[in-house]
Amino acid sequence: MVAISLDNPAVQSYIVYTAILAVKLLLMSPLTGFSRVKRGVFANEEDAKKGGGKVKFDDPVVERIRRAHLNDLENIPAFWVLGLLYLTTGPATAWATLLFRVFTISRIIHTIVYAIVPLPQPARGLAFMGAAFVNLYMGAQVIMYYITAI
Amino acid sequence: MVAISLDNPAVQSYIVYTAILAVKLLLMSPLTGFSRVKRGVFANEEDAKKGGGKVKFDDPVVERIRRAHLNDLENIPAFWVLGLLYLTTGPATAWATLLFRVFTISRIIHTIVYAIVPLPQPARGLAFMGAAFVNLYMGAQVIMYYITAI
Amino acid sequence: MVAISLDNPAVQSYIVYTAILAVKLLLMSPLTGFSRVKRGVFANEEDAKKGGGKVKFDDPVVERIRRAHLNDLENIPAFWVLGLLYLTTGPATAWATLLFRVFTISRIIHTIVYAIVPLPQPARGLAFMGAAFVNLYMGAQVIMYYITAI
Numbered sequence: 001m002v003a004i005s006l007d008n009p010a011v012q013s014y015i016v017y018t019a020i021l022a023v024k025l026l027l028m029s030p031l032t033g034f035s036r037v038k039r040g041v042f043a044n045e046e047d048a049k050k051g052g053g054k055v056k057f058d059d060p061v062v063e064r065i066r067r068a069h070l071n072d073l074e075n076i077p078a079f080w081v082l083g084l085l086y087l088t089t090g091p092a093t094a095w096a097t098l099l100f101r102v103f104t105i106s107r108i109i110h111t112i113v114y115a116i117v118p119l120p121q122p123a124r125g126l127a128f129m130g131a132a133f134v135n136l137y138m139g140a141q142v143i144m145y146y147i148t149a150i
Numbered sequence: 151m152v153a154i155s156l157d158n159p160a161v162q163s164y165i166v167y168t169a170i171l172a173v174k175l176l177l178m179s180p181l182t183g184f185s186r187v188k189r190g191v192f193a194n195e196e197d198a199k200k201g202g203g204k205v206k207f208d209d210p211v212v213e214r215i216r217r218a219h220l221n222d223l224e225n226i227p228a229f230w231v232l233g234l235l236y237l238t239t240g241p242a243t244a245w246a247t248l249l250f251r252v253f254t255i256s257r258i259i260h261t262i263v264y265a266i267v268p269l270p271q272p273a274r275g276l277a278f279m280g281a282a283f284v285n286l287y288m289g290a291q292v293i294m295y296y297i298t299a300i
Numbered sequence: 301m302v303a304i305s306l307d308n309p310a311v312q313s314y315i316v317y318t319a320i321l322a323v324k325l326l327l328m329s330p331l332t333g334f335s336r337v338k339r340g341v342f343a344n345e346e347d348a349k350k351g352g353g354k355v356k357f358d359d360p361v362v363e364r365i366r367r368a369h370l371n372d373l374e375n376i377p378a379f380w381v382l383g384l385l386y387l388t389t390g391p392a393t394a395w396a397t398l399l400f401r402v403f404t405i406s407r408i409i410h411t412i413v414y415a416i417v418p419l420p421q422p423a424r425g426l427a428f429m430g431a432a433f434v435n436l437y438m439g440a441q442v443i444m445y446y447i448t449a450i
Contacts (some may be wrong), residue, residue: 003306006153006238012299015235019292022228026285029224029278043217050271067343069224074329074369077227077377078322085315088306121350128329135326142319149312150320156303156388162449165385169442172378176435179374179428193367200421219374227377 002090008091017100021076025106026047028069035062036067068115069106070097071128072107078135079103086138099134152240160246164233167250171226174258180218181265185212218265221278228285229253231292236288239295249284256280302390310393314383317400321376324408328369331415333364342390368415371428372407378435379403386438399434406430 006010036042040053041062048055057063083100091099110127113119153159186192190203191212198205207213233250241249260277263269304311336342340353341362348355357363381398391399410427413419 005212009299012296015238016293016296016299018231019235019296022232023286023293026225026228026282026289028358029282044214046268046274054242064344072222073185073227073373075326077231077380078326080227080231080317081377081380082322085319088315118346121346124346132326132329138321139319139323139326143316144379146312146316146319149309149316159449162446165388166443166446169385169439169446172382173436173439173443176375176378176432176439179432194364196418196421196424203406220356223377227381230377230381236307 002088004084004087008087008093010091010096011087013093013100013110014087014098015102018080020082021079021104022106024111025069025076028065028072028111028115032062032069035065064077064118065115066140070112071110075128075131075135076107078139079131081140082135082138085142089141091141099138101130103134106134152238154234154237156236158243159245160241160281161237163243163247163250164237167254168230168233171229171254171257174261175219175222175226178215178222178261178265182212182215182219185215202283214268215265218261221260223283225278225285226257228289229281232285232288235292237290241291249288253281253284255285302388304384304387308387308393310391310396311387313393313397313400314387317378317404318383319380321404322408324411325372328365328372328411328415332362332365332369335365364418365415369412371410371414375428375431375435376407378439379431380436382435382442385442389441391441399438403431403434406434410415428447 006012006015036047036053037051039059039061040051040058041059042048042053043055043057045055045125047053083103086099087096106127110124110131113123113127156162156165186203187201188199189209189211190201191206191209192198192201192203193205193207195205197203233253236249237246256277259279260274263273263277306312306315336347336353337351337357339361340351341356341359342348342351342353343355343357345355347353383403386399387396406427410424410431413423413427
């Protein structure tokens with residue numbers, strides 16, 4: 001086992017990509033908000049009153065952004081925890097950093113092709129799978145490494 | 151870089167506010183549950199059968215609580231990870247503690263004015279933005295601090 | 301306070317159960333995906349075109365899996381953070397490990413009886429409460445331990 005040291009370049013890489021992913025996730029809220037205002041569709045009466053629109057739950061553009069947002073919630077927090085635990089198994093720095101980069105870039109592409117410039121499949125599917133592979137790989141490595149503690 | 155030491159008052163502050171936010175988030179489930187039973191609206195046949203109500207997905211009160219819950223999921227886990235990473239950048243204790251307090255109080259107010267005693271805007275908007283500012287500020291600080299590890 | 305040491309068996313137990321829960325959570329996505337393909341119901345036009353089905357948001361089987369997935373998001377990330385913080389309060393190894401096991405098994409049962417082999421209540425309710433008890437117990441312990449840092 002390898003302690004998490006802030007001097008370790010793999011740990012620093014984990015930190016910066018984790019923060020980038022968190023900011024990217026948080027920016028989905030204003031993206032939804034701007035889209036709601038632009039299209040005049042809101043989820044609450046008080047918002048519709050203030051924004052001069054109406055309450056509507058099936059606007060295709062807004063719902064698409066919301067699905068992208070939910071998909072982030074289904075994948076990014078798992079990365080945060082698996083990435084950290086994976087570092088305790090002592091991976092090579094270059095390999096760990098590559099995994100973190102692939103995950104981060106995949107999730108950014110996922111949002112772009114899902115919610116910003118919708119593209120035909122398999123664009124979104126490939127971006128999803130690139131990130132999911134990294135998560136599942138790290139999860140399997142962590143489980144195998146610590147399996148005796150089960 | 152600053153190691154995360156449990157003797158550090160800022161770290162202890164992070165821990166207690168993180169735990170308060172986790173409990174607050176978890177309490178959204180019974181809040182939804184009580185509201186479902188009271189209003190007799192459920193998401194599953196087996197629940198409606200047990201609770202003596204019907205399956206319904208557009209009850210305004212229940213859906214409002216569910217939106218507040220989802221909004222928590224969109225913001226609180228990001229705080230957990232950004233708050234921890236922010237501590238590694240060595241912020242002043244009083245400043246970090248203030249940020250954690252602002253975030254926690256903003257999220258509690260957000261839930262109250264969204265799901266418990268619905269208030270006109272901008273009540274919810276301000277509570278949302280208070281917490282979002284803290285998250286985005288910490289995220290930007292962490293990214294700038296570790297940018298060379300990108 | 302007790303530093304988080306990777307040599308501590310309770311910490312190793314936390315790590316392996318956290319990773320198992322993360323993988324379990326991630327597998328909800330392919331479970332949803334297979335169910336969508338099998339039933340020919342999709343959330344996006346581009347997916348329906350590729351999969352040869354139609355866009356539909358109220359398929360009972362798919363929506364049931366999605367509710368199980370969302371319920372995971374409402375409970376598992378809170379475990380990740382509360383379990384780690386709880387370890388800093390120095391619990392007995394056997395007790396902490398028991399809590400982690402109860403949480404993990406409860407969440408796996410929850411998914412099975414919710415989304416895979418739907419059972420009448422109180423099957424799902426008991427599984428939910430087993431996990432929620434562990435989370436709320438750990439949250440209360442952490443808050444009481446660090447309450448002076450509030």
